[in-house]
Amino acid sequence: MQTPPAISFQDLGQCFETRSGRIEALRGVEFDVVRHEFVAVLGPSGCGKSTLLRLIAGLLEPTSGRVEVFGSSVKEPRDDVGIVFQKPTLLPWATIEDNVCFPARHKRGRVGANERTRARDLLDMVGLKGFEKRLPNELSGGMQQRVGIARALFMRPDILLMDEPFSALDALTREEMGLELLRIWEAEPKTVLFITHSISEAVLLADRVIVMSARPGRVIEDIKVPLPRPRGLETSNAQVMNDFSAHLRSLLVAPRAA
Numbered sequence: 242m243q244t245p246p247a248i249s250f251q252d253l254g255q256c257f258e259t260r261s262g263r264i265e266a267l268r269g270v271e272f273d274v275v276r277h278e279f280v281a282v283l284g285p286s287g288c289g290k291s292t293l294l295r296l297i298a299g300l301l302e303p304t305s306g307r308v309e310v311f312g313s314s315v316k317e318p319r320d321d322v323g324i325v326f327q328k329p330t331l332l333p334w335a336t337i338e339d340n341v342c343f344p345a346r347h348k349r350g351r352v353g354a355n356e357r358t359r360a361r362d363l364l365d366m367v368g369l370k371g372f373e374k375r376l377p378n379e380l381s382g383g384m385q386q387r388v389g390i391a392r393a394l395f396m397r398p399d400i401l402l403m404d405e406p407f408s409a410l411d412a413l414t415r416e417e418m419g420l421e422l423l424r425i426w427e428a429e430p431k432t433v434l435f436i437t438h439s440i441s442e443a444v445l446l447a448d449r450v451i452v453m454s455a456r457p458g459r460v461i462e463d464i465k466v467p468l469p470r471p472r473g474l475e476t477s478n479a480q481v482m483n484d485f486s487a488h489l490r491s492l493l494v495a496p497r498a499a
């Protein structure tokens with residue numbers, strides 16, 4: 242039997258009823274993400290990118306069509322799906338280590354010795370060794386976002402959903418975090434669905450880029466990134482990256498009719 246994709250959107254439609262009427266956020270969205278693939282989603286503001294993540298995360302039910310994770314329809318949040326938001330929303334009174342362990346405390350009400358070791362290993366992996374006992378407000382924005390990534394990885398999810406995770410950071414830290422994410426992804430392979438407004442970030446990080454139209458969001462382009470791995474800072478300057486980015490920009494500036 243063929244292995245199902247990690248994520249599958251099938252003729253997906255999403256509407257919201259609001260006081261000012263019905264909003265059609267997504268229409269006929271259809272694409273798969275195979276296991277351990279890194280896929281970026283680009284699209285204009287309000288085209289339903291975050292809605293796609295909420296559907297996979299089991300925080301929302303589709304109005305029509307299907308959303309599947311490893312071949313099963315998503316009914317509720319799953320342990321094998323981790324999420325990193327734009328802001329890490331850490332517990333301000335808990336240490337960095339306790340913040341990373343939070344999923345265990347939330348699920349079982351306690352944190353075991355192995356889990357503490359796991360949290361410390363993850364903090365080491367995201368470059369925060371020595372900060373375990375600090376409080377969130379003692380860390381910079383970039384460091385706090387690293388804690389958010391460590392927390393999302395804590396339950397060893399197979400799928401990592403990232404909703405503009407670096408958009409609140411300055412340009413240099415953002416680039417550094419992107420490269421660090423690639424290093425983590427290579428060390429602990431994951432299926433990543435990465436929402437961003439940044440063309441260069443999408444191209445630097447992803448295997449494939451999905452470009453969406455303005456609302457109602459539809460897929461207008463599903464395209465492989467023609468850059469070899471491993472990627473690094475030198476990739477940012479490669480001519481092929483510039484050409485590919487220019488192509489994506491043309492789609493976003495003058496999106497085809499949905």
Ligand SMILES: Nc1ncnc2c1ncn2[C@@H]1O[C@H](COP(=O)(O)OP(=O)(O)OP(=O)(O)O)[C@@H](O)[C@H]1O
Nearest residue numbers: 257258259264266285286287288289290291292293
């Ligand atoms: N719970 C909700 N109730 C009503 N409307 C909603 C709800 N969630 C999203 N929407 C609407 O659906 C559309 C898509 O929203 P979504 O946040 O997914 O877009 P986005 O592409 O992530 O936007 P941005 O890039 O600005 O973050 C928007 O018009 C938004 O106002």
